[in-house]
Amino acid sequence: MNFLFTLKTALMALNRNRLRSGLTMLGIIIGVSAVIIMVSVGQGAKASIESEIKSMGTNVIMVMAGNRSSGGMRQGFGSTQTLIPKDADAILQECPAILNGTPMLNTSSPLVYGNQNWSSSVSGVGPAFFIIRDWQTTAGNIFSDSDVRGANKVCVIGTEVAKNLFQGEDPIGKIIRIKKIPFKVVGLLAEKGQSGSGQNQDDTVIVPYTTLMKRLLNRTYVQNLFLSAVSEDQMTEAKTQITQLLRQRHRIKEGSDDDFFIGTQSDITSMATATSSILTLLLGSVASISLIVGGIGIMNIMLVSVRERTREIGIRMALGARGKDILTQFMVESFVLSALGGLLGILVGTGGALLVSQIAKWPTYISILSIVLSIGFSSAIGIFFGFYPARMAAQLNPIDALRFE
Amino acid sequence: MPLLQVEHLTKVYRMGDVEVHALRGVSASVEEGEFVAIMGASGSGKSTFMNVLGCLDQPSGGIYKLEGIDVSTLNRDELARIRNQKIGFIFQQFNLLSRTSALENVELPMMYNNTSNKERYEKAMEALSIVGLAERCHHFSNQLSGGQQQRVAIARALVNDPSIILADEPTGNLDSRTSVEVMDILQKLNEEKGITIVMVTHEKDIAQYTRRNLFFRDGKILFDKDVEDHLEANKILQSIPATLEEEMLSGEGI
Numbered sequence: 001m002n003f004l005f006t007l008k009t010a011l012m013a014l015n016r017n018r019l020r021s022g023l024t025m026l027g028i029i030i031g032v033s034a035v036i037i038m039v040s041v042g043q044g045a046k047a048s049i050e051s052e053i054k055s056m057g058t059n060v061i062m063v064m065a066g067n068r069s070s071g072g073m074r075q076g077f078g079s080t081q082t083l084i085p086k087d088a089d090a091i092l093q094e095c096p097a098i099l100n101g102t103p104m105l106n107t108s109s110p111l112v113y114g115n116q117n118w119s120s121s122v123s124g125v126g127p128a129f130f131i132i133r134d135w136q137t138t139a140g141n142i143f144s145d146s147d148v149r150g151a152n153k154v155c156v157i158g159t160e161v162a163k164n165l166f167q168g169e170d171p172i173g174k175i176i177r178i179k180k181i182p183f184k185v186v187g188l189l190a191e192k193g194q195s196g197s198g199q200n201q202d203d204t205v206i207v208p209y210t211t212l213m214k215r216l217l218n219r220t221y222v223q224n225l226f227l228s229a230v231s232e233d234q235m236t237e238a239k240t241q242i243t244q245l246l247r248q249r250h251r252i253k254e255g256s257d258d259d260f261f262i263g264t265q266s267d268i269t270s271m272a273t274a275t276s277s278i279l280t281l282l283l284g285s286v287a288s289i290s291l292i293v294g295g296i297g298i299m300n301i302m303l304v305s306v307r308e309r310t311r312e313i314g315i316r317m318a319l320g321a322r323g324k325d326i327l328t329q330f331m332v333e334s335f336v337l338s339a340l341g342g343l344l345g346i347l348v349g350t351g352g353a354l355l356v357s358q359i360a361k362w363p364t365y366i367s368i369l370s371i372v373l374s375i376g377f378s379s380a381i382g383i384f385f386g387f388y389p390a391r392m393a394a395q396l397n398p399i400d401a402l403r404f405e
Numbered sequence: 406m407p408l409l410q411v412e413h414l415t416k417v418y419r420m421g422d423v424e425v426h427a428l429r430g431v432s433a434s435v436e437e438g439e440f441v442a443i444m445g446a447s448g449s450g451k452s453t454f455m456n457v458l459g460c461l462d463q464p465s466g467g468i469y470k471l472e473g474i475d476v477s478t479l480n481r482d483e484l485a486r487i488r489n490q491k492i493g494f495i496f497q498q499f500n501l502l503s504r505t506s507a508l509e510n511v512e513l514p515m516m517y518n519n520t521s522n523k524e525r526y527e528k529a530m531e532a533l534s535i536v537g538l539a540e541r542c543h544h545f546s547n548q549l550s551g552g553q554q555q556r557v558a559i560a561r562a563l564v565n566d567p568s569i570i571l572a573d574e575p576t577g578n579l580d581s582r583t584s585v586e587v588m589d590i591l592q593k594l595n596e597e598k599g600i601t602i603v604m605v606t607h608e609k610d611i612a613q614y615t616r617r618n619l620f621f622r623d624g625k626i627l628f629d630k631d632v633e634d635h636l637e638a639n640k641i642l643q644s645i646p647a648t649l650e651e652e653m654l655s656g657e658g659i
Contacts (some may be wrong), residue, residue: 005516012504012505017506142423172557311500312502314500315500315501315502316513317461317485317488318461318488318494318500319488319494319513319514319517319561320483320485320486320488320489320490320514320517320518320565321485321517322482322485322486322517323481323485324480325517326481362457396463397461397462398488399456399461399462402461402496402500
């Protein structure tokens with residue numbers, strides 16, 4: 001029996017019961033599209049988290065000022081005043097696993113230009129910050145080490161700040177006031193977009209950390225040290241070296257807690273990817289259940305179909321169909337049902353995923369893998385769940401099938 | 406060598422705890438070119454005998470040789486091949502695939518033996534024209550009348566050039582005129598093409614269209630005799646009005 005004929009017979013049989021075939025396929029359509037939508041939501045989350053973490057910079061290590069307790073009262077992170085710019089210099093000099101770094105502190109402040117004003121975060125860093133984060137300027141330049149040494153009143157601004165203060169005017173060389181102190185804009189940063197925590201990274205003003213410490217905050221200590229390791233596999237080593245050096249420099253006794261906290265990018269990355277992988281797995285497995293339910297639907301319908309068409313099977317056998325011809329016929333039928341359902345499911349799923357990203361503003365990422373997997377899975381379901389009813393049909397005795405009422 | 410030869414054929418069914426002896430040692434043979442009617446009351450074993458002859462059912466004992474081949478030695482696939490190549494079936498309920506055209510129904514047996522598309526079409530059309538339905542080849546089987554459906558079934562039985570046609574009560578669901586029409590076709594196939602036909606019927610007048618009658622009772626052959634008062638279907642047809650209207654017009658009927 002040739003394949004085209006089998007396929008035609010299968011399509012005809014399915015066409016004869018259009019409503020039933022449609023409803024059976026609906027199970028597979030829902031299953032496949034659920035898998036695609038769920039996995040794409042999970043993958044989208046994962047991809048956005050990953051790109052997020054990448055945008056933080058490469059091999060980043062953050063040393064944060066730790067907690068301090070005074071008289072049994074423990075205060076939050078950043079409450080110690082022991083982390084100073086000299087710590088950063090010492091780490092750069094003495095820790096071979098550290099490539100680059102800068103002290104860092106943050107505040108927020110009103111900004112004024114002409115008759116425009118805007119409030120934004122103000123960060124104080126050294127030029128190394130831009131290198132580690134791989135953040136270029138689109139106009140002007142970043143400030144230099146000599147600006148840091150001289151605590152010069154210069155700043156680099158993000159696009160959001162530029163938009164709000166300058167309204168299309170060229171900001172380079174203009175003077176803006178931060179807490180009433182005039183700063184010269186020397187650079188405009190490239191757009192970075194939203195960060196993982198939802199804050200707009202472009203809504204920022206960056207000044208030399210010395211300027212921020214001396215002229216704006218009048219402080220001698222910093223909140224963070226923003227460092228980068230030589231390579232990814234040196235991260236742990238770098239962590240140990242920093243801990244040793246800082247404990248020594250801060251004169252922390254054996255047995256006492258650190259007065260700082262070290263966070264590495266790989267810690268965050270692995271945590272974030274683990275979370276999103278679990279999310280993807282969870283969503284995917286929930287969706288797979290509906291796919292399996294769809295498969296059982298196919299088996300159900302094929303069983304009914306075999307029963308209902310027992311006479312037809314008998315006729316075919318009387319005319320010379322072998323068991324395997326009947327087997328193939330019913331297998332092809334359930335395969336067509338599930339494959340067709342799978343294809344429609346891909347269309348619905350892809351559309352659904354796009355809709356989710358449009359409506360819920362949730363990033364989705366339709367992976368080829370999830371499409372290939374779900375079409376493969378649904379076809380396999382067709383073959384798997386179709387086999388039992390098909391074999392039942394094939395093993396019928398011709399005379400029993402013919403006499404079946 | 407006879408075309409069909411059965412010796413001491415038995416068939417036992419199990420119906421729950423009861424054993425039903427449908428055939429209790431049947432021996433007979435059919436030569437090539439014969440037209441045989443198998444008669445008997447229901448439960449006499451004639452249908453079981455037909456099913457065994459058609460390789461649709463396996464006997465419990467005895468020997469069945471078709472063209473000298475002992476059928477009991479064959480497996481399921483080989484039996485399917487025998488049904489496909491050597492036997493043409495005609496059933497009481499026609500057993501056509503519904504919502505399938507007459508042409509496709511006739512093509513169906515050839516789907517299971519790798520006949521080329523062109524040859525399949527040509528042979529199916531030829532068989533349909535033998536039964537006078539060539540112009541209705543694209544009608545769905547359920548759009549045809551009972552007599553037409555049975556003619557499609559005859560075309561289907563013919564199409565693989567079988568050694569024998571087995572007809573199980575072919576006129577059982579037809580009115581008297583279409584019954585005679587069907588017998589006319591079967592007689593022509595037997596006489597003009599020399600096709601061997603074995604037919605089950607319980608109607609005595611239908612059996613008169615054949616040449617030889619086997620009478621079954623209680624799973625055995627009661628008698629086996631040649632038909633004495635043989636009927637010619639085409640002559641009978643001329644005496645039966647074709648339709649009710651003709652009957653009314655001629656003023657003879659009712």
